[in-house]
Amino acid sequence: MPNGKPAGERCVQLKDDNLCRLFGQPSRPKVCLQFRPCADVCGDSSEQAIWRITELEAATSL
């Protein structure tokens, strides 16, 4: 995604099983490398993580 990932859009590197195609690769974006999962963002389930990240993206998008 050369122009960045727009809020609410699924990353093209995210596989159907929700794992990253670039994990462990040098081409993985720096922002992804720096992200540290935490309960405030991820909650305690995939459903909570999707809901919380969607809310955060909407609140911080231009």
Ligand code: SF4
């Ligand atoms: S870690 Fe980064 S590159 Fe990988 S799927 Fe998530 S947003 Fe995309």
